[in-house]
Amino acid sequence: MSYYDVDAILTDSQKLPCTFELDVPGLGFLEGNVGGTVKAGTKLDLPMWLGIMLAVSTGNTPGSSQLVTLDFPTPLQQRVINALKADPRTVDLRAQAPHFYALGARIMELFDDRAVLDTLLSTFKLRAAEIADQALNPRGALGEGAEFLRGLDETERQLFKAAHEGPKAVRAWTLDLKKNT
Amino acid sequence: MALPNPPGLLPAEVAFLCEMEQVTIVPRQRLDRLDLLGGTTRPLIPPQKTTLPLWLAILLKRQRRANIVPPPWLYPESLEEILELETKHFQDSFSLPPTIPPTRQADFAGKSFYATTPFVESCTASATPNALPYHWYEISEMLLEAASDDVAQPDRVRQLLRDLREVRLAKIRKEVETLAGDGEGTRLDGVGAMELSESRGFLTGVIGGLRKIDASREQARRDREEEERENRRDNDDDDDEDDEMT
Incomplete structure (x- = not known):
């Protein structure tokens, strides 16, 4: 998959349902609440590239759960x-x-x-x-x-x-x- | 992308390669030997049959200096037989190409070598009557175009060729079902050059698509193989150490 492949870029921008597992301050703009906090348990449709990045990252403390869990689109x-x-x-x-x-x-x-x-x-x-x-x-x-x-x-x-x-x-x-x- | 053409040979290129095939002709006029790049031709003495490359034979035919003897498989009876083979006996695969034994030839320095398929005559009057050679489609089109008066029942032959083409193209399309994304291929024995050129875009497209969908499993398999190789190397190292110890 090439970096400049338009089809790959378009694929990566498709929405993926994500569920937040933790409270994330400052990400509220994702659900139209600028500056607010995304509460744990919120369901949001995020672009795939963002959703995947959030899904593989964990919270600050070791042993904490992933930031979001993904679902089938x-x-x-x-x-x-x-x-x-x-x-x-x-x-x-x-x-x-x-x-x-x-x-x-x-x-x-x-x-x-x-x-x-x-x-x-x-x-x-x-x-x-x-x-x-x-x-x-x-x-x-x-x-x-x-x-x-x-x-x-x-x-x-x-x-x-x-x-x-x-x-x-x-x-x-x-x-x-x-x-x- | 330097060349806008799709990968593989274009039909015109396939036809160009096909013009190298030897065909049998009956000359109508005398002609001395010609020194061509591909070797010298034998002098033409009517009415002795001789073989010439297809392009030269068609040229002479157009100038009415020779008649072309169509290869034995280009007769209605042989084509009917091949069509029967194709539909009855080889329902899932293609009818077999002619088995052409490699022939011993000498190169320009007199050293002998064995010539195999594309350089061995498969379209002369001595070819196998019930098998289609690699260049069957192009050569029959060109012969029917340039020398239709030399072919027996040209209309019937045309129709049979069209039927054969349909049957074989349908088989190529059916091959798709046997493909998988894991790199397993499919057999295309006996498929002609033009048919390959025609279906290449589609077949490679399907294989590429399947592979893309199956990319995750392929990656997993690669990782596993890599791991196994690592393990084996470790084991080998251990063995080496053991050897040194003893």
Whole structure:
């Protein structure tokens, strides 16, 4: 993941539900209470980069608990995972998160949840096969496939483009051959 | 990014490489030997069959100085057989490429060496009739374009080639299901050069995507392996010490 990768930056700015375990003075602006104290037990949606930093830092005294605990973000909660297990093709991933898989991979670094990870992998595979079919089908992008294609996340959009460009280049070469004879 | 092209060869580059393939021709005019970079050609004496690189054969064909003998697999009967193999016998994999034994050749200094696949003739009149060589798609397109009057039943051949292409592309798409994020590959035996060029973007995209999603597990695996290696090294060191003691 590159420092200048816009997709990585956008992934890191997605919101993550955090619960504060300690009172933190001066952080009140996060919940619109400038200069105030964030009480222990407050639930806040923080950007991922901030949430992760707070989650790995502890209080001043040794042995004190972590500052915040993280939770699964909405796009990865059980409801969505169940829907993906049932039928990956009908879920609108873009509505969940524009960088769904990148978010998933990032969250999997924090939580070791094998079941969710396996679901993500099989989802990606099944949807990739569908994407290839749609990319090769000239009517797909306009007709019955439009709904599915609107729901692709960024990674899948790039995949669609790659799957579309290959056959297009071969077709262009074949046409060129005919023209030059 | 210096070159805006995607990684891998473009179709035009694949076709350019394919033009090196030897094909059989029947000359209509005499022509002395030509000193080419790739070696000298044999003098053309009609009506003796001889082999020439595809690009030269197509050039001569265009000038009506030669007829091209299509390779044995480019006949409707052979293509039907290959299509049957492809759909009935190899439902999950691709039909096998021709087995071409390496041939002994001599280089410019007279030293002998063994030439293997891309430099061995697989599209001449003596090729295997029921197997598709590496450059099957490009060579058949070019032959059908430049020398369709030399190919038997060109329309039927075109249709069979289209069917074959569809079947094989569908198989490549099906390969995706066998991929995983842990670096396990998939077998692409018998896939042609143009098919590879066509599907490279998609397949590598899927593998890259899977690997990105699976990054956490990969990291864990790497750490574990690193640890095991450390342990083994420690153990080895211990053994060494033991040896010294005795």
